[in-house]
Amino acid sequence: MGCEVARLASSFGQSVALVEATREGLPLAAPTGWISKALRHGAIELGTPDGSIRVPWERIEKEYIQPTAERAFAMTQEQMHLTNSTINYKDSGGYCLVGETTASTSKTSSEADNDYSATTTAKISFLKGNAEFDGPQRIKLNCGGDVDSFVESDTIFLSTGSVGTRVPGLPWNDERADGWLYDSHTIQNIGRLPHHVLIQGGGLIGVEYAFILRRLGANVTIILREDVLLSGKGVDDDIRLAIQGRLRKAGVDVHFDDGDISKVTLPSSPGGQGSVVLTRSGKTIKCDALASMVGRSGTAKPLDLPSGGLPPPTSSGHILVVPTTMRVRPSSSSFVHAPRVWAIGDVAKNSAISPTGLLSTGIAQAHLAVQSAFPDEWSEFMAEGGGGRILGNVGFDAFPPSAIWIEDGVGMVGLSENNASATIPKGDWATVTVHFNDTLKSCVQPRPEDEMLKMVFQKSTGRILGVHIFGAGAAEMIHHASSLVNNPIENTIWHVVKSVPPAVTYAEVLMKACQRAVDVIHGN
Ligand SMILES: Cc1cc2nc3c(=O)[nH]c(=O)nc-3n(C[C@H](O)[C@H](O)[C@H](O)COP(=O)(O)OP(=O)(O)OC[C@H]3O[C@@H](n4cnc5c(N)ncnc54)[C@H](O)[C@@H]3O)c2cc1C
Numbered sequence: 001m002g003c004e005v006a007r008l009a010s011s012f013g014q015s016v017a018l019v020e021a022t023r024e025g026l027p028l029a030a031p032t033g034w035i036s037k038a039l040r041h042g043a044i045e046l047g048t049p050d051g052s053i054r055v056p057w058e059r060i061e062k063e064y065i066q067p068t069a070e071r072a073f074a075m076t077q078e079q080m081h082l083t084n085s086t087i088n089y090k091d092s093g094g095y096c097l098v099g100e101t102t103a104s105t106s107k108t109s110s111e112a113d114n115d116y117s118a119t120t121t122a123k124i125s126f127l128k129g130n131a132e133f134d135g136p137q138r139i140k141l142n143c144g145g146d147v148d149s150f151v152e153s154d155t156i157f158l159s160t161g162s163v164g165t166r167v168p169g170l171p172w173n174d175e176r177a178d179g180w181l182y183d184s185h186t187i188q189n190i191g192r193l194p195h196h197v198l199i200q201g202g203g204l205i206g207v208e209y210a211f212i213l214r215r216l217g218a219n220v221t222i223i224l225r226e227d228v229l230l231s232g233k234g235v236d237d238d239i240r241l242a243i244q245g246r247l248r249k250a251g252v253d254v255h256f257d258d259g260d261i262s263k264v265t266l267p268s269s270p271g272g273q274g275s276v277v278l279t280r281s282g283k284t285i286k287c288d289a290l291a292s293m294v295g296r297s298g299t300a301k302p303l304d305l306p307s308g309g310l311p312p313p314t315s316s317g318h319i320l321v322v323p324t325t326m327r328v329r330p331s332s333s334s335f336v337h338a339p340r341v342w343a344i345g346d347v348a349k350n351s352a353i354s355p356t357g358l359l360s361t362g363i364a365q366a367h368l369a370v371q372s373a374f375p376d377e378w379s380e381f382m383a384e385g386g387g388g389r390i391l392g393n394v395g396f397d398a399f400p401p402s403a404i405w406i407e408d409g410v411g412m413v414g415l416s417e418n419n420a421s422a423t424i425p426k427g428d429w430a431t432v433t434v435h436f437n438d439t440l441k442s443c444v445q446p447r448p449e450d451e452m453l454k455m456v457f458q459k460s461t462g463r464i465l466g467v468h469i470f471g472a473g474a475a476e477m478i479h480h481a482s483s484l485v486n487n488p489i490e491n492t493i494w495h496v497v498k499s500v501p502p503a504v505t506y507a508e509v510l511m512k513a514c515q516r517a518v519d520v521i522h523g524n
Contacts, residue, residue: 001159001161001344001345001362001363001365001366002018002019002020002027002157002159003018003027003028003029003076003079003080004029004363004366004367005157005159005344005366005369005370006018006027006080006124007079007080008366008367008370009122009370009373009374010122010123010124011122011381012122012370012374012377012378012380012381013122013377014122014155014374014377015122015123015124015125016122016123016124016125017124017125017127017151017153018124018125018126018127019096019127019128019129019131019139019141019151020126020127020128021128021129021130021131024098024128025096025098025126025127025128025129026073026076026098026099026126027076027077027080027126028072028073028076029072029075029076029079029080030072030076031359032161032162032185032346033205033208033359033405034068034069034072035065035068035188036188036205036208036209036212036405037068037405038064038065038068038069039060039064039065039212039216040208040211040212040405041064041068042055042059042060042063042064042065042216043055043060043211043212043213043215043216044215046059046060046216047215047216047217048215048217049214049215049249049250050214050249050250050251051214051215051216051217051218051219051220051250051251052217053217054193054216054217054218055193055215055216055217056193057191057192057193057216060193060216061191080101080124080126081101081102096127096128096129096141096143096149097125097126097127097128098126098127098128099125099126100123100124100125100126101123101124101126102122102123102124127141127149127151128141128143129141129142129143129144129149130142130143130302131160131303132302132303132304132307133303133304133305133306133307133308133310134150134304134307135307135308136308136309136339137152137153137154137156137308137339137340138150138151138152138308139151139152139153139156154340155340155341155342155373155374156308156339156340156341156342157341157342157343157344157366157369157370157373158300158303158319158328158341158342158343158344158347158348159343159344159345159347159362159366160298160299160300160303160347161299161345161346161347162296162297162298162299162317162346162347162357163183163185163296163297163299164183164184164185164186164187164292164293164295164296164297165183165184165294165295165296165297165316166183166292167200167261167292167294169261170261170264170290170292171264171266174266176266176267177266177274178270179270179271180266180267180274180288180289180290181290181292182289182290182291182292183291183292183293184201184205184206184291184292184293184294184295184296187205187209187291187293190289192271193213193216193217193218194213194218194287194288194289195218195219195288196218196219196220196221196273196286196287196288196289197209197213197218197219197220197221197287197288197289197290197291198221198223198276198285198287198289198290198291199220199221199222199223199291199293200222200223200224200259200261200290200291200292200293200294201222201224201259201292201293201294201295202222202224202226202228202229202230202231202254202256202259203230203231203232203233203293203294203295204230204233204357204404204406205293206222206224206291206293206294207222207229207230207243207247207406208404208405208406209291209293210222210247210252211246211247211250211252211406211407214250214251214252215250219251220251220252220253221252221253221254221255221285221287222247222252222253222254222255223255223258223259223261223278223285224254224255224256224257224258224259225257225258225259225260226256226257226259227256227257228240228244228256229243229244229247229254230243232355233355233357233358233404234354234355234402234412234416234419235404235410235412235416235468236412236416236417236418236454236456236466236468237416237417237418238417238433238452238454238468239410239412239452239454239468239470242450242451242452242470243406243407243410243470245450246407246450255278255281255283257280258278258279258280258281258283259294260278260279260280261276261277261278261279262277262278262279263276263277264276264277264290267288271288272288273286273287273288274286274287274288274290275287276290296346296357297316297317297318298313298314298316298317298318298319298346298347298349299317299346299347300313300317300318300319300343300347301313301317305319305328308339308341309330309331309338309339310328310330310331310339310341311329311330311331314349316349317347318347318348318349319343319347319348319349320349320350321342321343321348321349321350321351322350323350323351323352324352324368324396325342325368325369325372326342326343326344326348326351326365326368326369326372327340327341327342327369327372327373328341328342328343340373342369342372342373343369344362344365344366344368344369345362345365345366346362348365351365352396352398353365353368353396353397353398353399353400354398354399355402358402358404359403360400360401360402360403361400361402363400364396364397364400367396368396371396397482397486398486399413399414399466399482399485399486400413400482401413401478401479401481401482402478403474403475403478404475405475408448408451408470408471408472408474409470409471409472409473409474409475410468410469410470410474410475411467411468411469411474411475411476411477411478411481412466412467412468412469412478413466413467413478413481413482413485413486414456414464414465414466414467414481414482414485414486415456415465415466416456416466416468417431417454417456417466419456419466420456420465420466424458424465427459428458428459428460429456429457429458429459429465430456430457430459430517430520431454431455431456431457432454432455432457432513432516432517432520433452433453433454433455433513434452434453434455434509434512434513434516435447435449435451435452435509436451436452436453436471436506436509437449437451438509438512439505439506439508439509439512440504440508441504441505441506441508442506444504447471447472447506448471450470451470451471451472451474452469452470452471452509453467453468453469453509453510453513454467454468454469454513455467455468455510455513455514455517456468457493457517459520459521461488461492462492462493462494462517462518462521463488463492463493464481464484464485464488464491464492464493464496464514465485466485467481467482467484467485467510467513469481469509471506473506477506477507477510480507480510481510484496493514493517493518493521494514494518496510496511496514497511497514497515497518499511
């Protein structure tokens, strides 16, 4: 999100200092979860759904993780115009500048009969260091050297992300647990394929890793407190059930309502087996890796927000923001003299954009924050971008499309069936489901029976309230659905039934869903 803000703000002519604590301060315009995406790709190409082949970890590392990292860094540098020649490591003695770049934006305007063009240039400085407030508008950078550096700015964006929440009671600080116990952050450095991994938590990351490690050839057990997988991320119940069915088919052992651990026995030697006892059932499970992935905590506590004139973070390490602007709530009720600070992405709490903790949500929040911080520049930018047609403040999409890279893929936007039943009057909403195998394309290329699109719609208006897709390419298809959900006046089911999908493509599922919705409204 930091890269996105820097890119946008610099295109308005703002000079930007981008501070990063890790990677020698280098920016990386990729999500925290990028390693799991590379692992998943390797698991799909080299592994098997039922884990019947053990894939050598070295191949995954060499053929998938390293090349992904190289491509992502190169892409970021190109995007930031940060060429190798400008990267300048001088981090001794507290000097934190990693590189600088000048972003240029050419503008061509036509006023009366006078066409003119102008170029805006803005400097982005890349700084290495652990940032914390040292006063309002003043950030201290701990670079690991003898001397601290400081950056002063009248506008500050906080996008420090999240880390894996650690369950109290597990031996996090016992060195015998090194290489055996992982959280949802440290799992990315596992560096080996366990024989039996026990995953605590049935959320997005736990389920994603369960599929990946199973495909690579590990035995996998999931334990969770809830009676359903993937709760709290807006995933529709039917899609959860489909994912659950896939886990069962893959041979993953799932223990619902049994997610707490009462006793841990650590391995007696590195790489060996340890065991846990489950609190509710009393079962003992042996494993050579325990991955406790029970949610994410915000990273705001070390930022010392009060020194910046802001309220302290929540107990979970998040920063409370104004829902529709992402501006950090000031200590007093007035914004007049409040610090100009915005928080976005995983570290922010209370946003009107949901579901939280996902990449596209954070990008949408970044756009909203920049729009709120620089309203005049944003208006000008939008007016130019639209050739004068899009004027001023364009608001925001409350439901960005989400892509969850589990199994074949989940793409979702807007209300699930559960959300609709909680917010829309009874009788005024309904759902329709179309399987990929109901399309013409599937006559040529059939798909697994559980792959589908489910749509939630409002009967009185024909508005499309939510679209949830499970199957290969789901994430690629959801962008179109998101423009329908977020623009409900111009895009009802009636508009979609008269649209034409590209011939012989799975895109037909959305049109078919709208046709079925019309039938439901007509009582057929
Ligand atoms: C395993 C995994 C799988 C995921 N899968 C998906 C998915 O399928 N779909 C999806 O949409 N989302 C997914 N996500 C979530 C997505 O990755 C995050 O929502 C997104 O990366 C958050 O971006 P961010 O900029 O808020 O934080 P981050 O990407 O974490 O960036 C924060 C940066 O700030 C730096 N930092 C922290 N504190 C300081 C400090 N004090 N000073 C300086 N720098 C600091 C950190 O080093 C880090 O580089 C996944 C996440 C994980 C962990």
